[in-house]
């Protein structure tokens with residue numbers, strides 16, 4: 001569970017402070033698949049980066065099971081990112097001269113002996129075990145995103161953060177990736193995802209709509225994918 005209390009974030013450009021997030025308070029509960037939507041530039045990625053510790057918030061508390069990430073030392077934050085968080089982005093950089101299996105296994109090999117077995121079992125779960133010995137340059141965009149999910153799941157993260165994970169994919173690959181997300185969530189994985197697409201957001205079960213650094217709507221979603229897409233579109237159109 002992550003509790004966000006009075007989170008503020010401003011960027012400093014030269015001597016000027018540019019406020020982006022304005023006093024946000026909310027809770028992300030375990031097992032939720034929360035989706036953040038809103039117009040370009042409203043602060044979605046800034047929010048995701050602050051609560052995942054990739055960016056330091058200007059003020060407020062971000063409590064992960066009671067521990068305030070905004071006051072954690074760099075070493076504590078590194079450990080939390082390694083052991084408790086998983087990240088998936090639009091473009092997932094991989095090390096070109098390592099195989100897919102090595103890319104996935106890498107972070108766990110830093111502290112556990114079962115890196116390769118765990119990586120192989122996740123490649124199987126993502127149905128891409130046949131890619132294990134290939135290099136990143138030789139797999140498609142959709143396959144690369146599956147590799148990125150496997151890599152993000154390597155340390156059994158408490159929360160999976162995803163920023164526009166389907167933005168660079170065609171609609172068929174995007175659907176496959178979202179089906180994997182939905183399956184992981186059904187097995188209990190907490191997910192926090194930013195997207196621009198109501199159809200992609202509909203795979204989630206909670207929608208947060210952001211406008212100018214605040215959340216305007218926070219709604220739990222039920223029903224079929226088309227039902228949820230309609231609800232999300234209605235909320236987003238109000239912005």
Ligand SMILES: Nc1ncnc2c1ncn2[C@@H]1O[C@H](COP(=O)(O)OP(=O)(O)OP(=O)(O)O)[C@@H](O)[C@H]1O
Nearest residue numbers: 011012013020038039040041042043044045046047
């Ligand atoms: N490092 C930075 N320094 C200064 N300003 C920044 C920085 N990163 C983002 N911003 C500004 O903060 C605001 C919010 O950016 P952010 O990327 O969080 O928005 P977003 O909602 O994720 O946008 P998009 O949907 O286009 O990705 C924007 O005005 C952006 O220009």
